[in-house]
Amino acid sequence: MNSVTVIGITSIVAAALCMALGSIAPALGEARAIVQALSSIAQQPDEAGTISRTLFIGLAMIESIAIYCFVIAVILLFANPFWNYVSSKTGG
């Protein structure tokens, strides 16, 4: 097994793990945030505007964690620096 194969396998597995684990935690966090916001709106419908604006900002903050994982996974799959280094070494 040469180094290109090792890097390929590792990158794909790491990207899959990164995406899987990295979306579980933000999903749970967003679910908690939405549950809390919905019950708050049910208790105080007058404050729905403020609550939903804060909810949107909070959701974006939480979701950016998943987005970071996605960016890392995409870099591993499509613009892998280690892969490029090894293929430039062996190929040229």
Add this chain to the structure above:
Amino acid sequence: MPLTPDHAVYWQWGFAHLNATILYTWAAMMLLTIGSWLITRRLDSSDLYRSRWQNALEVVVQAIRAQIREICPERSDVYLPFVGTIFLFITICSLLEVVPGWRAPTGSLSTTAALAICVGVAVHVFGVRERGVAEYLRHYVRPTYIMLPFHLLTETSRTLALAVRLFGNIMSGSMIVGVLLAIAPLAFPLAMQAFGLLTGLIQAYIFSILATVYIAAAVQSQRDREGAKYE
């Protein structure tokens, strides 16, 4: 698969590249500038007659101003030009995805990093202008000197987060469409494209709201905060 519009180079001279990001940024800037110039050329403040374009523009500006005012009630008009420009630019970039062949320049990390650095600089500019250099710099060492590295770390990481959040959202939107085109009939990418419009609008909103929150936090002095607490 082209990840970002950076890779599509149209013209090259020495080290200067003219890629799709720059080209579409210019297109969006031109659209915004010429559009607002054409509309504001014949402004009319009388209540009798108001052109429909002026009406539309007034609705947009009023909405942005109302959102800023909810975050910092006083001095909202000072931040309106900066925050509104950022919001309109990101919105136009995302909404023009409905035009065939358009590639959102916000799908490139260079554009979003530039916008985030603009916000990072504007926070300092507004903070210094409002509180003076010494007073502004002093908030870095409050409450103690131990907090200095944490303040610096916060500013770096939130600028980075602004850039990567916008980039990741817009880039993932166009990428999902590309992946779905390969494996599903045309209806699914269309639905995802429509969803991408919504995501783009929400991200523009969040970007400008966060910029306002950061600026408001830098401008607000410690005394203001304590005064508000005891009121």
